[in-house]
Amino acid sequence: MLESLNEMSARQTIFERPIVLVGMMGAGKSTVGRRLAGRLGCGFLDADRVLEERMGVSIATMFDLEGEAVFRDRESALLTELVNANSSVLATGGGVVLRDANRALLNDRAWVVYLRANAIDLWIRTRRDTSRPLLRGSDARARVSELLTLRAPFYEAVSHCTVDTGRQPVERVVDQILQQLQSRQSI
Ligand code: S3P
Numbered sequence: 001m002l003e004s005l006n007e008m009s010a011r012q013t014i015f016e017r018p019i020v021l022v023g024m025m026g027a028g029k030s031t032v033g034r035r036l037a038g039r040l041g042c043g044f045l046d047a048d049r050v051l052e053e054r055m056g057v058s059i060a061t062m063f064d065l066e067g068e069a070v071f072r073d074r075e076s077a078l079l080t081e082l083v084n085a086n087s088s089v090l091a092t093g094g095g096v097v098l099r100d101a102n103r104a105l106l107n108d109r110a111w112v113v114y115l116r117a118n119a120i121d122l123w124i125r126t127r128r129d130t131s132r133p134l135l136r137g138s139d140a141r142a143r144v145s146e147l148l149t150l151r152a153p154f155y156e157a158v159s160h161c162t163v164d165t166g167r168q169p170v171e172r173v174v175d176q177i178l179q180q181l182q183s184r185q186s187i
Pocket residue numbers: 023024025026029048059092093094095096131132133134
């Protein structure tokens with residue numbers, strides 16, 4: 001993983017800062033991020049996968065063994081490392097925006113794209129997935145809705161642009177991200 005980090009720093013995009021995707025679980029950050037990086041010809045990292053690789057266990061196991069607070073500390077430390085390493089395109093976990101320090105770092109040092117979707121679409125996309133500890137239990141649909149209500153203001157505040165992922169094809173989402181980032185750059 002370190003090798004790919006080094007490689008990625010060497011392959012910065014025309015946008016100079018890292019492009020960081022934020023949004024709820026199920027918003028499509030990994031799928032869109034991978035495709036965006038492909039279009040830009042740069043590297044892609046998914047922060048949760050990097051953390052899992054380093055810790056040797058799944059995010060769900062981290063929650064079970066150490067609890068959410070320790071996971072959030074690990075998530076913040078990794079975010080700082082990846083942003084400082086100038087990772088080109090980075091997908092983050094849905095809760096990364098909860099901490100003020102993470103939002104400040106992202107807002108200052110990255111181009112932040114909020115992948116927005118409504119609660120129903122998010123629930124439909126995540127309902128069969130058992131890997132997300134925050135959506136365990138019988139009332140995942142209400143939980144998605146609650147989390148979205150709580151977090152939407154943070155996603156809005158931290159992001160430089162917002163793209164609706166809804167039911168659009170990935171390629172169209174990527175087009176919109178590129179258009180919005182290009183117009184931000186030329187301001
Ligand atoms: C979380 C989202 C997950 C993962 C963890 C907590 C959250 O990532 O970081 O389960 O708080 O929304 P994805 O958004 O990639 O599912």
